[in-house]
Amino acid sequence: xxxxYVALVxxxxxxxxxxxxxxxxxxxxxxxxxRTVRTYAIPACYIVTPLQDQQALIKRLLDHWCxxxxxxxxxxxxxxxxxxxxxxxxxxxxxDIRAAWGETPLVWATTAKEQSGALTxxxxxxxxxxxxxxxxxxxxxxxxxxxxxxGEADGVLKAIQGRDGYNHLSVRCAAAILIDRLLHxxx
Amino acid sequence: xxxxYVALVxxxxxxxxxxxxxxxxxxxxxxxxxRTVRTYAIPACYIVTPLQDQQALIKRLLDHWCxxxxxxxxxxxxxxxxxxxxxxxxxxxxxDIRAAWGETPLVWATTAKEQSGALTxxxxxxxxxxxxxxxxxxxxxxxxxxxxxxGEADGVLKAIQGRDGYNHLSVRCAAAILIDRLLHxxx
Numbered sequence: 346x347x348x349x350y351v352a353l354v355x356x357x358x359x360x361x362x363x364x365x366x367x368x369x370x371x372x373x374x375x376x377x378x379x380r381t382v383r384t385y386a387i388p389a390c391y392i393v394t395p396l397q398d399q400q401a402l403i404k405r406l407l408d409h410w411c412x413x414x415x416x417x418x419x420x421x422x423x424x425x426x427x428x429x430x431x432x433x434x435x436x437x438x439x440x441d442i443r444a445a446w447g448e449t450p451l452v453w454a455t456t457a458k459e460q461s462g463a464l465t466x467x468x469x470x471x472x473x474x475x476x477x478x479x480x481x482x483x484x485x486x487x488x489x490x491x492x493x494x495x496g497e498a499d500g501v502l503k504a505i506q507g508r509d510g511y512n513h514l515s516v517r518c519a520a521a522i523l524i525d526r527l528l529h530x531x532x
Numbered sequence: 533x534x535x536x537y538v539a540l541v542x543x544x545x546x547x548x549x550x551x552x553x554x555x556x557x558x559x560x561x562x563x564x565x566x567r568t569v570r571t572y573a574i575p576a577c578y579i580v581t582p583l584q585d586q587q588a589l590i591k592r593l594l595d596h597w598c599x600x601x602x603x604x605x606x607x608x609x610x611x612x613x614x615x616x617x618x619x620x621x622x623x624x625x626x627x628d629i630r631a632a633w634g635e636t637p638l639v640w641a642t643t644a645k646e647q648s649g650a651l652t653x654x655x656x657x658x659x660x661x662x663x664x665x666x667x668x669x670x671x672x673x674x675x676x677x678x679x680x681x682x683g684e685a686d687g688v689l690k691a692i693q694g695r696d697g698y699n700h701l702s703v704r705c706a707a708a709i710l711i712d713r714l715l716h717x718x719x
Contacts, residue, residue: 347695361605373558373560373702376702377701377702377704377705380700380701380702380705381701381705383694383698383700384692384694384695384698384699384700384701385694385695386694386695386696418548421698421700422700424698425698425700505571505712506717507570507571507572507573508534508571508572508573508715508717509573511570511571511608511611511612512571513567513570513571513608513609513612514564514567514568514571514708515560515563515564515567515704517564517702517704517705517708518564518567518568518704518705518707518708519708520705521701521704521705521706521708521709522708522709522712525692525709525712525713526712528695530693530695
């Protein structure tokens, strides 16, 4: 297990107009995030949403793949999806990590926009390799994490830069690239 | 523009039983692959399927996002999705690249299994940086590229290794990680 946890945040995030909202779950986000965290030995990915109907939807999906015929046909999905943990808010994710490690995690936000003072991925990788605390890495759905989520974090990671300024990656792909940059061992 | 092209292959690929099939299109694969290739300045991603009804479905999707209200609300999607090119087979993708470059591309297959003689990602990155030919990188949907597609390629890239042997990444995320490893400039 690595000292890194991940959260896929559905609240507080921005919509297209820049308003703070709770976004809807995307089925494939859950599968992809689960498979990525399992691949890189990340202990858990928190699915953050205060919406109870959305939480019920996630539970149904997890039940399908982690029990009975779904598990039987696709055991690798069960192995991945059981790392997803549904929480109401980021405080609950931090509490859960503290309960496991005996240490409060440091929180890193991610963003597609440039932020002054952001950590390079090399710096973040170095900190993780020498970590004495666990870290919690936040990914925002919708149009990205709301300013209050970024403001409460202990640090922000630099945006993934494309070749010529376009960086509209899906959150699934951005998370995969960033986790690989922080944790790969076989480059 | 970089000297790398990508193909998302729906035929010939394997199903769960190891049979060669034509797989169905996944809507989000198209969006994610388009956004990734646009971010890394890859000129085109070929969507390879011989199935005419699947090709019609892709065209409808592209029309939605690249014309009218879809384009107006999400101009960044149009900019990405217009890099997708629908082709019947891999030969058509190679011909299209040769027409653009005046050179036949060298083809690299990808796989989640270890293959003897596979190129490391560092080696592949070095070749691309010094490329005199274009390259075409194949990603298989379903349970991966069929042996005939791997056998016809000029080379195979090493699998993305997880921390402890689990490597069931989605094709969307595997492609994002591999393209980042081959082309990133801002690590």
